[in-house]
Amino acid sequence: MKKLSTMILYKLKEIISGSPRRQLLKMMPKRSVCAEIGVWKGEFSREILKIVKPSELHLIDPWKYQTDFGKRLYGGAYAREQQDMDAIYSGVVSIFKDNKNVVIHREFSDHAAAAFINNYFDWIYIDGNHYYEFVKRDLELFYPKVKKGGFITGDDYLWTSPELKGDLPIKRAVDEFMVKYSNVRIRVMRTQFVIEKILP
Numbered sequence: 395m396k397k398l399s400t401m402i403l404y405k406l407k408e409i410i411s412g413s414p415r416r417q418l419l420k421m422m423p424k425r426s427v428c429a430e431i432g433v434w435k436g437e438f439s440r441e442i443l444k445i446v447k448p449s450e451l452h453l454i455d456p457w458k459y460q461t462d463f464g465k466r467l468y469g470g471a472y473a474r475e476q477q478d479m480d481a482i483y484s485g486v487v488s489i490f491k492d493n494k495n496v497v498i499h500r501e502f503s504d505h506a507a508a509a510f511i512n513n514y515f516d517w518i519y520i521d522g523n524h525y526y527e528f529v530k531r532d533l534e535l536f537y538p539k540v541k542k543g544g545f546i547t548g549d550d551y552l553w554t555s556p557e558l559k560g561d562l563p564i565k566r567a568v569d570e571f572m573v574k575y576s577n578v579r580i581r582v583m584r585t586q587f588v589i590e591k592i593l594p
């Protein structure tokens with residue numbers, strides 16, 4: 395029952411936030427090199443393929459059951475053990491098996507970042523661990539990996555959870571990032587943020 399309600403909530407979120415996400419994808423350069431951090435079942439990855447037609451799409455997710463995050467899909471709210479995450483991973487592998495431009499990295503985002511040279515991506519989409527330190531780290535680690543003129547984008551800008559007592563960790567991390575760097579500008583479209591690395 396709990397699994398079902400979590401699924402329904404997740405689907406509802408997809409429907410509600412579907413339009414700004416699609417709007418974001420329409421803003422991204424066609425045939426670009428991109429990455430999605432936090433892939434889950436690959437539903438948004440399919441949208442990326444359909445709308446952006448990237449030359450390379452890197453899918454980054456450890457598909458790890460993480461008990462430290464019991465309220466999240468990958469820590470107990472949906473997956474109940476590692477086998478569930480393994481099954482989700484296998485599903486993603488199967489969905490994209492014929493897409494030569496899709497590279498799957500079964501890794502935490504901080505490890506995956508180290509594998510890419512600077513200025514590698516035209517754009518990235520951050521939708522992994524939503525807690526403050528993780529979002530801050532994703533922004534910092536992937537910032538040099540995105541070309542000037544490229545985009546650091548992500549989901550759930552206004553996300554929170556009852557245990558956070560009103561904190562908006564993604565907004566906090568993104569807003570601090572915007573203060574720290576001067577060569578960036580941001581556009582927020584409801585749930586979605588798009589940070590552009592401005593050309594000098």
Ligand SMILES: C[S@@+](CC[C@H](N)C(=O)[O-])C[C@H]1O[C@@H](n2cnc3c(N)ncnc32)[C@H](O)[C@@H]1O
Pocket residue numbers: 430431432433434435436437438439454455456457458467468501502503504521522523528
């Ligand atoms: C909200 S889901 C992603 C949803 C997906 N982007 C979509 O729209 O269909 C979050 C995902 O982040 C992954 N994740 C959790 N911690 C992570 C980390 N440190 N690095 C990368 N991915 C992480 C989880 O395994 C989970 O699949």
